[in-house]
Amino acid sequence: MIFSMTEDKKGNIWFATRNHGACRYNGKVFTSFGTKEGFLSSNSYAILEDKKGNLWFTTEEDGVWCFDGKNIKNFNEKDGLVNNAVMNVLEDKKGNLWFGTKWFGLSRYDGKCFTTFSQYEN
Numbered sequence: 001m002i003f004s005m006t007e008d009k010k011g012n013i014w015f016a017t018r019n020h021g022a023c024r025y026n027g028k029v030f031t032s033f034g035t036k037e038g039f040l041s042s043n044s045y046a047i048l049e050d051k052k053g054n055l056w057f058t059t060e061e062d063g064v065w066c067f068d069g070k071n072i073k074n075f076n077e078k079d080g081l082v083n084n085a086v087m088n089v090l091e092d093k094k095g096n097l098w099f100g101t102k103w104f105g106l107s108r109y110d111g112k113c114f115t116t117f118s119q120y121e122n
Helices: none
Strands: 002-007 014-018 023-026 030-033 047-048 054-057 064-066 072-074 086-089 097-099 105-111 114-117
Touching: 002 047, 014 047, 014 054, 047 086, 054 086
Parallel strands: none
Antiparallel strands: 002 014, 014 023, 023 030, 047 054, 054 064, 064 072, 086 097, 097 105, 105 114
């Protein structure tokens, strides 16, 4: 099951899948990024390539993962994310990343720390 797809700046097509982590198609070959590659979640829901070229993957149980082309790093509640069940991601004009969660809350990541929003703010 494929939840989300995106094309990166290099022309690769990325897929967020159920039970198979993330997959990349370079026009010739599919490559899986699952537990063997350090991506510790088998489910991925949304994908975003940020302005710096990092790919962000949301998961239902393990927070979010950032792939810089070589290394995969996890961000979760221990890092300040409001909830580990993250269903969506968006980058705003200032380069902040916004993560919408399944159960409650919204988190903004400014590249250094997470800020939680639990009610409407102007």
